[in-house]
Amino acid sequence: MSAVPISTVPASPDPAGDPLVQVRDLTVRFTNSDATIHAVNGVSFDLHRGEVLGILGESGSGKSVTLKTLMRLLPERKSKLGGSMRVAGQDVIAMNASQLTAYRGKIVSMIFQEPMLAFDPVFTIGQQIGEAVIKHEGVSRVEARKRALQMLERVQIPSAARRLDAYPHELSGGMRQRAMIALALACKPQLLLADEPTTALDATVQIQILLLLRELQKEFGMAVIFVTHDVGAAVEVSDRIAVMYAGRFIETGDIRALIRQPRHPYSQGLLAANVLPGSAREGRVEAIPGSPPNLAAVPPGCAFAPRCKYVEERCRGAYPVATTVAASHTVHCILSEAGAQSAV
Amino acid sequence: MTTLLEVVQLRKHFPIKGGLLNRQTATVRAVDGVSFTVEQGETLGVVGESGCGKSTTARLTMHLLTPDEGTIVFDGKTVGSSQMPLRTLRRQMQMVFQDSFASLNPRLTIEESIAFGPRVHGVPGKEARERARDLLAKVGLNPAQFIRRYPHELSGGQRQRVNIARALALQPRLLILDESVSALDKSVQAQVLNLLSDLKAEFGLTYLFISHDLHVVKYMSDRVMVMYLGKVAEVGPVQAIYNKPLHPYTSGLLSAMPSLDPDQRTAAPPLVGDPPNPINPPSGCRFRTRCPYAEGVCAEVEPKLSAIGADRLAACHMVNPDSGHTKAGMALDVPVLPSLMKKTEATA
Amino acid sequence: MSAIPANLAVEVAPIAVSRGYWATVFRRTLRDKVTVVCALILLALVVIAIFAPWIAPADPLATSMLKRLAKVGSEGHLLGTDELGRDLLSRLIYGGRLSLFIGILPVVNAFIIGTALGVTAGFAGGPVNTAIMRTMDVFFAFPSVLLAIAISGVLGAGLFNSIVSLTIVFIPPITRVAESVTTQVRNLDYVDAARASGANALTIVRVHVLGNVLGPVFIYATSLMSVCMILASGLSFLGLGTKPPAAEWGLMLNTLRTAIYTNPLVAALPGVMIFVTSICFNLMSDGLRQAMDIKQ
Numbered sequence: 001m002s003a004v005p006i007s008t009v010p011a012s013p014d015p016a017g018d019p020l021v022q023v024r025d026l027t028v029r030f031t032n033s034d035a036t037i038h039a040v041n042g043v044s045f046d047l048h049r050g051e052v053l054g055i056l057g058e059s060g061s062g063k064s065v066t067l068k069t070l071m072r073l074l075p076e077r078k079s080k081l082g083g084s085m086r087v088a089g090q091d092v093i094a095m096n097a098s099q100l101t102a103y104r105g106k107i108v109s110m111i112f113q114e115p116m117l118a119f120d121p122v123f124t125i126g127q128q129i130g131e132a133v134i135k136h137e138g139v140s141r142v143e144a145r146k147r148a149l150q151m152l153e154r155v156q157i158p159s160a161a162r163r164l165d166a167y168p169h170e171l172s173g174g175m176r177q178r179a180m181i182a183l184a185l186a187c188k189p190q191l192l193l194a195d196e197p198t199t200a201l202d203a204t205v206q207i208q209i210l211l212l213l214r215e216l217q218k219e220f221g222m223a224v225i226f227v228t229h230d231v232g233a234a235v236e237v238s239d240r241i242a243v244m245y246a247g248r249f250i251e252t253g254d255i256r257a258l259i260r261q262p263r264h265p266y267s268q269g270l271l272a273a274n275v276l277p278g279s280a281r282e283g284r285v286e287a288i289p290g291s292p293p294n295l296a297a298v299p300p301g302c303a304f305a306p307r308c309k310y311v312e313e314r315c316r317g318a319y320p321v322a323t324t325v326a327a328s329h330t331v332h333c334i335l336s337e338a339g340a341q342s343a344v
Numbered sequence: 345m346t347t348l349l350e351v352v353q354l355r356k357h358f359p360i361k362g363g364l365l366n367r368q369t370a371t372v373r374a375v376d377g378v379s380f381t382v383e384q385g386e387t388l389g390v391v392g393e394s395g396c397g398k399s400t401t402a403r404l405t406m407h408l409l410t411p412d413e414g415t416i417v418f419d420g421k422t423v424g425s426s427q428m429p430l431r432t433l434r435r436q437m438q439m440v441f442q443d444s445f446a447s448l449n450p451r452l453t454i455e456e457s458i459a460f461g462p463r464v465h466g467v468p469g470k471e472a473r474e475r476a477r478d479l480l481a482k483v484g485l486n487p488a489q490f491i492r493r494y495p496h497e498l499s500g501g502q503r504q505r506v507n508i509a510r511a512l513a514l515q516p517r518l519l520i521l522d523e524s525v526s527a528l529d530k531s532v533q534a535q536v537l538n539l540l541s542d543l544k545a546e547f548g549l550t551y552l553f554i555s556h557d558l559h560v561v562k563y564m565s566d567r568v569m570v571m572y573l574g575k576v577a578e579v580g581p582v583q584a585i586y587n588k589p590l591h592p593y594t595s596g597l598l599s600a601m602p603s604l605d606p607d608q609r610t611a612a613p614p615l616v617g618d619p620p621n622p623i624n625p626p627s628g629c630r631f632r633t634r635c636p637y638a639e640g641v642c643a644e645v646e647p648k649l650s651a652i653g654a655d656r657l658a659a660c661h662m663v664n665p666d667s668g669h670t671k672a673g674m675a676l677d678v679p680v681l682p683s684l685m686k687k688t689e690a691t692a
Numbered sequence: 693m694s695a696i697p698a699n700l701a702v703e704v705a706p707i708a709v710s711r712g713y714w715a716t717v718f719r720r721t722l723r724d725k726v727t728v729v730c731a732l733i734l735l736a737l738v739v740i741a742i743f744a745p746w747i748a749p750a751d752p753l754a755t756s757m758l759k760r761l762a763k764v765g766s767e768g769h770l771l772g773t774d775e776l777g778r779d780l781l782s783r784l785i786y787g788g789r790l791s792l793f794i795g796i797l798p799v800v801n802a803f804i805i806g807t808a809l810g811v812t813a814g815f816a817g818g819p820v821n822t823a824i825m826r827t828m829d830v831f832f833a834f835p836s837v838l839l840a841i842a843i844s845g846v847l848g849a850g851l852f853n854s855i856v857s858l859t860i861v862f863i864p865p866i867t868r869v870a871e872s873v874t875t876q877v878r879n880l881d882y883v884d885a886a887r888a889s890g891a892n893a894l895t896i897v898r899v900h901v902l903g904n905v906l907g908p909v910f911i912y913a914t915s916l917m918s919v920c921m922i923l924a925s926g927l928s929f930l931g932l933g934t935k936p937p938a939a940e941w942g943l944m945l946n947t948l949r950t951a952i953y954t955n956p957l958v959a960a961l962p963g964v965m966i967f968v969t970s971i972c973f974n975l976m977s978d979g980l981r982q983a984m985d986i987k988q
Contacts, residue, residue: 232602287534434890461889
């Protein structure tokens with residue numbers, strides 16, 4: 001129901017050269033005394049410089065875990081990583097502590113759902129942004145403060161100079177989120193990871209932050225991975241979208257193609273649940289029955305089978321292979337295999 | 345259509361205590377003169393952002409908070425009077441809260457939780473438990489599997505179904521749903537919305553549906569009420585409001601919904617800054633600090649809820665032809681809020 | 693019973709067997725070896741104390757000036773003798789009766805009274821809360837040792853008086869914890885839902901508040917037992933608790949003070965008993981706390 005003017009189609013990201021992020025068959029297992037949780041079950045994707053990938057999924061899909069793995073933020077002893085993950089040519093899984101310190105903040109940066117988590121409550125915003133710059137680039141304090149001010153102005157915080165000396169609790173929700181973005185971008189990272197950054201915000205603030213992220217992404221030329229459960233937020237910022245379920249990318253593709261014609265039954269159900277076409281008086285919305293699978297016991301075959309209305313016997317046997325339905329639009333579903341058309 | 349619930353000029357201020365002797369230093373004017381009606385059998389949706397007072401209004405209507413001013417009239421009888429004492433009201437009106445986990449006592453089984461309400465009102469234990477089992481089935485949970493369970497063994501969607509069953513145990517006529525689906529995953533949310541529609545038809549219920557999600561409100565509601573900073577901005581039929589909002593805030597709120605079409609992305613945010621604080625609201629019209637049509641009169645005079653057409657109300661000087669605004673009486677002609685470049689100081 | 697609508701999403705419950713909260717806590721506790729060991733030690737001490745007349749090898753009150761301060765492992769006295777020639781092993785066993793009694797009973801009393809006060813203050817709020825909590829604050833301002841000594845000094849020495857004194861010392865902290873937990877619980881939605889059902893305050897407290905408050909307060913109370921034991925021993929040590937010739941560990945520490953140069957091992961033994969009991973209470977309390985912290 002957006003009635004604001006049409007924006008020009010954003011310039012396509014630079015596909016030339018090696019992808020900035022190369023992930024192959026990533027698996028993450030959490031072990032505790034009761035069971036092993038298979039949070040991520042074979043995720044593979046490429047991300048080029050300047051490209052924005054949106055990961056769409058619900059709770060328990062593994063989307064936040066995937067993001068945290070890219071920054072190696074998972075608890076070391078309880079998590080086991082498999083597969084390979086290369087960012088800017090470096091093997092992230094093999095990094096040791098000192099390499100990670102150089103990597104985090106400089107090459108990759110992250111913004112979170114709850115901005116208070118990113119900030120230390122006993123230091124001012126200016127001090128914290130400055131500290132990041134000093135640590136990674138070794139500049140003087142004066143220079144760092146100047147850079148912090150520049151960043152606050154870039155993220156459109158009003159009265160930036162005054163806010164430089166404010167403490168995190170003195171800012172409102174929207175401004176804290178902007179300050180967190182400033183902190184994340186202070187050292188101009190090549191890859192920005194956004195973990196549901198607008199979920200906790202009011203509608204009018206959410207759209208401001210989404211547009212800000214889009215602007216900054218274009219200006220800095222960063223690659224962005226944007227995790228969300230809200231289709232609208234994903235549409236506003238992403239070039240490509242991956243729908244995640246039970247630790248796998250079940251459908252990936254260009255944003256236009258996927259939104260207009262989702263192929264996987266889960267993607268279709270998810271889109272319908274977001275948009276809620278029609279009204280309750282006219283009829284019921286088509287709801288996906290059941291609930292997400294227990295990640296401690298992922299069944300073989302397609303994890304969505306118990307809830308799928310098109311399910312067949314062979315769905316439970318083996319996880320469907322990737323079928324390319326269009327240029328860079330892949331689906332893991334038997335319905336899309338070998339020319340079979342899904343009833344949309 | 346008979347009016348089931350009528351709320352007149354509800355007011356609730358919360359004092360902020362501070363200073364040396366814990367004196368009152370400021371007031372949070374959470375709800376400041378809110379009036380609305382709910383017709384029998386309809387769903388009235390309530391939307392607004394944080395600080396607008398919609399949750400406080402819900403709790404005031406339920407009498408979980410005592411209003412400072414204002415009256416609530418249920419089924420033609422004033423609440424609190426001898427015709428409608430609180431205990432009777434409790435049987436007519438119930439509420440489903442947002443946090444499905446905090447809404448259930450972790451030490452009670454599901455059956456005990458649902459049967460608690462009827463037992464308080466004198467229903468014998470056996471019959472109350474029978475009613476609990478019945479309701480569990482109605483909300484889509486197999487009673488045999490769920491009656492002995494504890495809340496921590498259920499998923500969020502299952503818990504919210506239990507909360508709905510618990511609310512229905514007293515056989516109310518009006519159900520207040522305070523962000524009841526907001527904390528659920530979208531796919532589960534769709535299931536619960538279907539359930540709510542089915543239950544409404546089966547039991548002949550009336551809903552007061554509070555949410556910040558504009559898609560959900562549009563789907564569920566017959567009429568919608570938009571709140572801003574403790575006051576009602578606009579009320580009207582859902583299609584009318586979503587197609588042609590009259591109040592600039594409604595306009596901004598609707599435009600702020602993210603686009604679902606990748607070729608028609610939002611170019612600029614319709615409203616700048618954060619929603620302000622209900623501690624020191626602006627004089628006159630509370631929205632004037634972010635409104636592109638604000639003029640002198642907006643700072644001096646607070647706009648009243650004026651009728652426009654047969655079934656719409658809006659609190660804006662552009663609606664009332666005698667207000668003194670340059671666009672007075674021309675609200676229908678004002679275009680839906682375009683992207684706004686007005687720089688407003690966001691109050692921290 | 694009405695049929696479930698066919699097209700509603702019926703979700704399958706995940707767990708096969710449903711267990712109550714306390715049953716789950718019990719199972720988790722059993723898996724924690726440290727807690728189990730401590731519980732067994734305490735149980736053993738209690739059993740030994742109860743069956744003291746049958747277990748103790750000698751009469752704890754039988755003196756013998758000839759056999760004063762015999763060393764550990766002496767003929768007929770496994771743990772030696774004290775300054776009046778009494779068998780230490782027997783005195784330790786009999787001493788358990790008084791020491792455990794005086795360590796546990798005040799906390800139990802304070803638990804009952806403190807929870808009642810705290811829940812009332814927490815649930816009622818407003819002036820009732822202020823009245824109760826500020827009164828508690830007055831008592832809280834005194835260090836517990838000082839308070840115990842002061843009250844005992846006023847009441848006089850003796851077992852009953854020291855129990856009263858210790859009970860009074862422990863009521864304020866328990867009230868505080870109970871009030872704090874009640875305030876948290878009172879603001880939760882399920883209490884609001886109970887109010888919305890039309891239940892009165894007493895019913896809400898009984899059904900909804902108490903069950904959720906007793907757990908945390910109980911854990912806090914168990915951690916106080918070791919403090920109580922030590923305080924009780926201190927009171928006896930100072931002569932304000934049990935009177936001689938009764939066997940009580942704190943009192944024994946006092947009377948054996950002078951023997952520390954001649955027979956240090958014997959002089960330390962009562963202290964060892966106090967130490968072991970306190971540690972077991974503390975570790976058990978810790979283990980219980982962890983077991984109750986089930987991540988939902």
